[in-house]
Amino acid sequence: MKKRFIVIVLDGFGIGAMKDARIVRPGDETANTLGSILKDCPDMKLPVLERLGLMNAFGRESAAMKFSPSANYGRCELMHYGADTFMGHQEIMGTLPIKPTAHPFLEKAEEVSRYLRQNGHDVRVIEKQGLKYLVVDRYATVADNLEADPGMCYNVTAPLDLMPFEEEVEIARLVREVVTVGRVIVFGGTGNTMEDLQRAEEIKLGNYIGIASAKSKSYEHGYQCRHLGYGVDKQVQAPTILTNAGVHCTLIGKVADIVANDGGESISCVPTEEVMRLTVQAVKNMEKGFVCTNVQETDLAGHSQSAAAYREVLETADRGIGAVLEEMEAEDILVVMADHGNDPNIGHSRHTRECVPLLIYTRGMSGREIGTRKTLSDVGASVCSFFGVKSTQNGTSFLEDLR
Numbered sequence: 001m002k003k004r005f006i007v008i009v010l011d012g013f014g015i016g017a018m019k020d021a022r023i024v025r026p027g028d029e030t031a032n033t034l035g036s037i038l039k040d041c042p043d044m045k046l047p048v049l050e051r052l053g054l055m056n057a058f059g060r061e062s063a064a065m066k067f068s069p070s071a072n073y074g075r076c077e078l079m080h081y082g083a084d085t086f087m088g089h090q091e092i093m094g095t096l097p098i099k100p101t102a103h104p105f106l107e108k109a110e111e112v113s114r115y116l117r118q119n120g121h122d123v124r125v126i127e128k129q130g131l132k133y134l135v136v137d138r139y140a141t142v143a144d145n146l147e148a149d150p151g152m153c154y155n156v157t158a159p160l161d162l163m164p165f166e167e168e169v170e171i172a173r174l175v176r177e178v179v180t181v182g183r184v185i186v187f188g189g190t191g192n193t194m195e196d197l198q199r200a201e202e203i204k205l206g207n208y209i210g211i212a213s214a215k216s217k218s219y220e221h222g223y224q225c226r227h228l229g230y231g232v233d234k235q236v237q238a239p240t241i242l243t244n245a246g247v248h249c250t251l252i253g254k255v256a257d258i259v260a261n262d263g264g265e266s267i268s269c270v271p272t273e274e275v276m277r278l279t280v281q282a283v284k285n286m287e288k289g290f291v292c293t294n295v296q297e298t299d300l301a302g303h304s305q306s307a308a309a310y311r312e313v314l315e316t317a318d319r320g321i322g323a324v325l326e327e328m329e330a331e332d333i334l335v336v337m338a339d340h341g342n343d344p345n346i347g348h349s350r351h352t353r354e355c356v357p358l359l360i361y362t363r364g365m366s367g368r369e370i371g372t373r374k375t376l377s378d379v380g381a382s383v384c385s386f387f388g389v390k391s392t393q394n395g396t397s398f399l400e401d402l403r
Contacts, residue, residue: 003331005386006283007292007379008321009092009255010314011085012299014341014354015058018077021353025082028341031352033302036345037314038062040307046314048322049359052336056369057357072360072402074370078340079377079394082149083351085299086183086227086258088339092292093238093259094380094392098231100182102151104207105144106131108179112142115178121171128201131209139163140171141197143210145185149350150208154179156186157211157218159193165224176228183227187213190222227258234260236393238290238380245389248289250282255294272297272313276320283327290383302342303349310344325361333386334361335379360402370401 014033021028034054038044045064046054053071055061080087080097091097105112109132113123116136124135133143139162145153156172165188172186200215213219234240239249243263251259253275256266267282269275272295279293295317301310321336328334341354358373377395384390385397 001331002286002329003288003387004283004286004328005290005333005335005383006279006324007092007290007335007337007383008279008317008324009089009292009294010298010317010336010338011254011294011296012302012340012342012351013314013338013356014343014352015075015357016355017341018353018355025353027348028083028346028353031341031343031346031354033341033343033352033354034058036343037307037310039345041311044311044314046318048318048325049314049336052321052359052361054357054359057359070366072362072365072368072370074358074360074398075355075372076337076358076376076378077355077372077374078353079375082152082182083340083353084148084152084182085254085339085351086229088376089255089259089294090229090232090237091376091394092337092339092379094241094377094384094394095232095237096377096394100152100230101180102149103179103181104131104151105133105142105154105209106207109134112175112178116171116174119174121174128209129203131203131207133209136171137163137167139194140168141211142171142175144204144208145183146202146204146208146210146212148183150205152181153183153185154181155210155213156184157197157213157216158188159197160188160190160222160224162194163188169226172226172228180230182230185225185227187218187223187225189218189220189224191220192217225257233393234262238383238392239264241384241389241392242290242387245387247387247389248286250286250289250291252278252282252291253294254296255292259292270296272316272320276317276323279320280323280327283324290387299342302344302351305344305349307344328361328363330363332362335359337376337379339376360398362402365402368402370398373398
């Protein structure tokens with residue numbers, strides 16, 4: 001008999017601000033991603049998510065979607081600081097989040113430069129308008145990330161025709177050993193040059209200098225990327241625990257880029273229809289194992305501040321989730337959730353600190369309400385419990401609450 005645990009993460013699909021939003025992310029206390037979408041699109045109908053209990057988790061009905069008496073559902077709070085896709089997925093997989101610090105790279109430039117030189121690297125310091133970034137071994141820039149929350153990430157960027165990606169990663173690992181920001185993101189592409197990176201140099205808010213990712217032309221050809229998180233140990237996360245125990249693990253979508261899965265299969269993909277097709281295919285082909293899928297275009301719609309675009313992606317995802325349900329057998333479990341919010345009407349284009357839905361389906365079980373979970377890690381812990389392997393670093397399985 002088949003035994004599969006499937007998690008689908010609708011990236012950025014929050015259902016209301018967390019109680020600590022006013023303190024942790026001032027301005028997010030009114031955030032409600034689903035609420036904003038429904039305000040602009042009151043006739044939105046997501047029949048599969050409705051049946052799985054979306055409105056139950058949301059706490060109120062809309063004109064077109066009602067409570068589902070058969071649903072198994074709850075809500076999840078975020079334990080990680082802020083509202084971050086990378087840390088949200090590390091938390092889902094069972095990492096106990098450590099609070100990072102936020103610093104303009106200027107504050108760390110000398111320390112990073114010194115450490116890199118101590119480890120045998122050539123470092124040139126670039127100074128502009130009182131700010132600093134580094135060029136390491138002629139081709140790798142180390143600077144502020146200009147796309148995430150200010151001071152929370154640093155980027156290591158290089159043209160991969162001039163520096164092999166693994167050499168760039170080793171530079172990034174040394175940076176990671178020194179700094180305590182949430183992420184060091186190392187990436188590059190082929191076909192671009194150092195001149196392209198120099199032309200992409202920008203200063204933001206007067207305190208942050210970096211290479212604007214899209215303008216650097218890194219995404220256009222041969223793109224490679226790796227995220228190095230603060231306090232993240234893959235050995236205590238569900239994918240590594242499972243594969244070490246002989247349980248197959250497939251990651252699809254953005255989660256394939258940001259979660260370690262050395263012993264499993266990771267498939268990068270962005271278009272929602274293709275992401276869901278790959279998910280259905282993975283479930284069909286798997287006898288026993290874990291599938292985790294990230295639907296990234298929901299988050300991109302939030303960043304674009306378009307409720308209409310969000311609705312379109314959700315409708316596509318809803319149909320895909322329905323197709324996954326058709327493949328499920330008696331022992332299988334499906335979880336649909338999110339990693340944070342991204343309210344399209346909040347007044348900015350960043351993530352929002354919100355609770356997220358936790359919708360659970362398995363045959364023969366209905367009408368279970370499992371409350372508000374204190375961490376996204378309860379999902380990773382539940383996956384490990386389902387397969388009878390050792391638990392994750394963080395989280396409590398909710399499987400007993402379903403019985």
